[in-house]
Amino acid sequence: MQSLYHYPLGDRFPQEADVIIEIAKNSRNKYEYESETGNFRLDRVLSSPLHYVTEYGFFPQTLAGDGDPADVLVPMEEPTFPGCIIRVRPIGLLKMADEKGEDFKILAVPSKDRRYTEITKHTDVSPHLLLEIEHFFQVYKNLDNLYPTIMGWEDEAFAKNYLLECHENFKKSALALK
Template sequence: MNLWNDIPTRASGLKTVHVIVEIPKGSWNKFEYDIEKGFFAFSGISSSSLPCPVDYGMIPQTVGGDDNPLDVLVIMDQPTFPGCIIECRPIAVLRMRDGKSRDDKILSVPSSNSQFKEMKDLKDIPPYFLDEITHFCQEYGKLEGRTAKVIDWEDAKNALRTIERAKDLYKQMLTIKSLFLLD
């Protein structure tokens, strides 16, 4: 099973998505899902003084502006593990540029966790927490030798639009791949 290709984007409704965790909250270890080979690989230890403040992962069957699966950040009270699939509700999007390409990150909460039922949109997130996530994402990119630039935070409506565009890019990618396989 290839988690990126075989797990649907949408979970139980139009406003929930599946998230595949790559880096657990509190970890300095970096894991990445290899979309071609279909497994998780350890890709190093972050040299940041900050551990990951959220579970960090991807939304299946999506392609972001950097030609990788769309990144997603999950607000959790406890860390999960690489490969964990969580049904989440997108509540905001962090607009970023990584070098010359877009590298947006969807901020979400687990839809089944009543602790986060009041978090439905950007306005519901404490500003200090947005600052912590923004700082982490900026520093994380810099430590990888990339120029990570934060543009702005946007609301849940724009997060859902971003996911739809990423789903469309995924479908276009599949179409292009199938055309080349026919020759």
């Protein structure tokens, strides 16, 4: 069985790519994909009385600085489910760090939802949604005595360059051989 880490990115990468959802919007359950079994395991339930503001997942065939695939945040009207594949367009990146170091999050909109057709950069998104995302990631681990640092937003060009870098990291890694 081929791991979802190897799922095709699509022929328009990095302008558009397929992503794998691990955590549905409005969930407090943190699921993680296990490449060895092909399953999604409940990693933990958030200690804080918060829920994920967007769909949360990863870009296949990428490797970020934390040793995991590049993270993605996808605003959706309705929650999806762990394992859902969504074609997205990257529009920005939230720079942040946690207890393990750099932990960037790419903001990307669904390509197949007309509500997002004219959204091409993170500043096109509701400023309140951006604040909700920042707030969530700033406090969601606080009751575990962990305090992530938010360093602000970068534009879509930065996000796409980061994705290209993460894709190159993947191709050079042992993950690419599995």
